[in-house]
Amino acid sequence: MGEQDSEVARIALEVETLERTWIAAHQDESLLPEINFRVGYANKPLGLDHRALPETGGKLFRAVGVSNISESRWTVTICEFDTPGVYKMGTDGNLTLSSPNESYRVVHSIVASTTEKSGSGENSATPRLLVVDNSDVDYNETARRTCEPFVPDPYIKQPPQPVLPGK
Numbered sequence: 001m002g003e004q005d006s007e008v009a010r011i012a013l014e015v016e017t018l019e020r021t022w023i024a025a026h027q028d029e030s031l032l033p034e035i036n037f038r039v040g041y042a043n044k045p046l047g048l049d050h051r052a053l054p055e056t057g058g059k060l061f062r063a064v065g066v067s068n069i070s071e072s073r074w075t076v077t078i079c080e081f082d083t084p085g086v087y088k089m090g091t092d093g094n095l096t097l098s099s100p101n102e103s104y105r106v107v108h109s110i111v112a113s114t115t116e117k118s119g120s121g122e123n124s125a126t127p128r129l130l131v132v133d134n135s136d137v138d139y140n141e142t143a144r145r146t147c148e149p150f151v152p153d154p155y156i157k158q159p160p161q162p163v164l165p166g167k
Contacts, residue, residue, distance in 0.1 A: 005074070008129060009063035011038055012076035012109035015131040017061055019045055020080075024055070036119030040112070040132035044119030055098055057086040057159070064150045072113040072127065079147035080105035084156045095159035102139060103157075104147035109134050 015038050022031040022045060036044050065077040082102050087095040110133035115124045 005066040008074045008111045009066050009076050011129045012078060012111050012131055013061055013063050015039055016078050016080075016107060016109065016134075020059070020061075033120060037122075038129075038131060039119040040114070040130045041117040041119055041121065043130075043132050043134070055086050055088050056095070057084055057098075059083065059086060060152055062150050064146065069110070073132075074111045076109045076111055077146065078107045078109060079143075079150055080107065081147065081152060081155070082157065083152060084158065084160070087159045097157070104143040105137065105139055106143040106146050107134055107137055 015035065018031060018035045018038070022028060022035060032045070039045075060081040060083050062079050062081070063076050064079050065075075067075050067077075069075055081104060082097075082099065086098045088098045090096040109131050111129055112132045113127040113129055114132070115127055116130070116132075117123050118130055
């Protein structure tokens, strides 16, 4: 991957992880300036009408491809791996996977080198990279085929060991 593609992938990954963190943190307003600085005005996050569940754990995001749409636009393919996994407390008091059937997720982010207004409302005299669209979220066979070659090794999918009281 060349320098330009690496920079395009970096901005797409930053936005994807910041947006996921924003959702997991119950739409924490302190994260919005970081997100809005990196996205086009039409792509800025809006409040979600759902209540986040109390969960713990994590996911791994990898940019697995960058393709040119034009001289100033790219599609970045991002795989989200459910590792080590996101867990909720089960009725028996043990951690269980929140989405046991989800292993891979694919997002295609469109990144543009543009002077258009960012999500924070700022125009730029010189082009800079902004995520201007996210699309084609897949959890299906396409996601498996796209992401499987990039699965981390080891692919851990188990909750952490309980911490002893007083530690």
